[in-house]
Amino acid sequence: MSISQAGVELRSLVCRYGPVEAVRSMDLAIAPGEFFTLLGPSGCGKSTTLQAIGGFARPSGGQILAGGEDITHLPPARRPTNYVFQNYALFPHMSVAENVEYGLKRRKVPAGERRQRVLAELERVGMQGFAGRRPTQLSGGQQQRVALARALVNRPAVLLLDEPLSALDFLMRKQLREELKAIQRDIGTTTVFVTHDQSEALSMSDRIAVMNAGRIEQIGTPGEIYERPQSRFVAEFVGSANLLPGRATVADGLSLVLDAGITVCLAGALAPEGQRCLLMVRPEHMRLVEDGAAGGIAATLAKCTYVGDHHELLATLADGSAVTIKQQDRPSLTPGAPCRIAFDETKAHVIPAS
Incomplete structure (x- = not known):
């Protein structure tokens, strides 16, 4: 019919x-x-x-x-x-x-x-x-x-x-x-x-x-x-999102100088020079690495929660902001331990801060 x-x-x-x-x-x-x-x-x-x-x-x-x-x-x-x-x-x-x-x-x-x-x-x-x-x-x-x-x-x-x-x-x-x-x-x-x-x-x-x-x-x-x-609004309403504040610079393509202390290069993204932006990274695209590893953002592991099909980690960055990480394996680190947060920059997305 x-x-x-x-x-x-x-x-x-x-x-x-x-x-x-x-x-x-x-x-x-x-x-x-x-x-x-x-x-x-x-x-x-x-x-x-x-x-x-x-x-x-x-x-x-x-x-x-x-x-x-x-x-x-x-x-x-x-x-x-x-x-x-x-x-x-x-x-x-x-x-x-x-x-x-x-x-x-x-x-x-x-x-x-x-x-x-x-x-x-x-x-x-x-x-x-x-x-x-x-x-x-x-x-x-x-x-x-x-x-x-x-x-x-x-x-x-x-x-x-x-x-x-x-x-x-x-x-x-x-x-x-x-x-x-x-x-x-x-x-x-x-x-x-x-x-x-x-x-x-x-x-x-x-x-x-x-x-x-x-x-x-x-x-x-x-x-x-x-x-x-x-x-x-869309980033936070649809799924979970880590939103890291920073400022755009366009000297060699677009880079975002994050308040957390690192610079992220983003091919294909557009933003005016000096504009305040948010770098959005979904929790499943972040990973926890031990302190001392090359690259990533310095952080402190705050909490690890088992939710069945994955572990949900909460980490605090040097600027006081918190990020959420979803991963399959339980981390070897315990809450309170220093660590670094890494992510695939091709999975990141820039949105206006306002």
């Missing part, structure tokens, strides 16, 4: 709740068939943006287009979208099959076609044996599958997912996000996914928009967002 695709475009979208501007003049283009994620902390405006696309929040300004058509003021039922809510929103008095069929009945789809499409979608989400059960007889993961089938059965051009996995335990979330991405890849519908979970966003998305205080901080592929963040 193929589902038609439609791109989504936001033009200077503004959403206000009284004096609060939840979405601030947002411009965004989502390609047909793309799995696009709005990622950010609570209160950043991501759910409001999704609700505006679905017709559940009224814009205060700007335009919303789907497939090139202006849908800004259309009611939800007249939009080429289907919305999967965080709390599933299943009808408790209806069976699984009746829940999935509900939208088709409202659209007056013939009974024979309704039954065929309901069974096909239940099979797609692995719930074909549960058609006669009520939602209260299902687990959270099963209810989420039913909510997804109810949305897909209407063959939406755009599927809107509002933190659909947040209420599930870790193992169920991991399983369902893999299944959800596989389903989206299979049907090819344009999908806009809202989450505050960085691992969900990185593992599922074609592209991600990181939001903060009603605005988009950065749009990019998961690799671009994680490896080359454009702001301190």
Whole structure:
């Protein structure tokens, strides 16, 4: 079964709740068939943006287009979208099959076609044996599958997912996000996914928009967002980041003179002479070496924590700043011992200090 695709475009979208501007003049283009994620902390405006696309929040300004058509003021039922809510929103008095069929009945789809499409979608989400059960007889993961089938059965051009996995335990979330991405890849519908979970966003998305205080901080592929963040907020919100302050010098290509006492040469990076910058190095790209080893930054090992699949080390630099290191092996050094911190300069990235 193929589902038609439609791109989504936001033009200077503004959403206000009284004096609060939840979405601030947002411009965004989502390609047909793309799995696009709005990622950010609570209160950043991501759910409001999704609700505006679905017709559940009224814009205060700007335009919303789907497939090139202006849908800004259309009611939800007249939009080429289907919305999967965080709390599933299943009808408790209806069976699984009746829940999935509900939208088709409202659209007056013939009974024979309704039954065929309901069974096909239940099979797609692995719930074909549960058609006669009520939602209260299902687990959270099963209810989420039913909510997804109810949305897909209407063959939406755009599927809107509002933190659909947040209420599930870790193992169920991991399983369902893999299944959800596989389903989206299979049907090819344009999908806009809202989450505050960085691992969900990185593992599922074609592209991600990181939001903060009603605005988009950065749009990019998961690799671009994680490896080359454009702001301190993105670097710290998506994954863990060591941010070492320094000042740029451009005598022979760009170098960063760190406050910690070393100079780092960075091929391909750009910054004005004398600008205060931050050198971002992810903890997995740092390593601990014994004191006396050549190169690296002088430090003191402060703490070593075993977290299962790796050891997390905390070290203090000469300027008082702290860095985190993730490594597989437990270090031979004990807390309080002098050491040096080394890292692969090709894995480092420069961002503005402000």
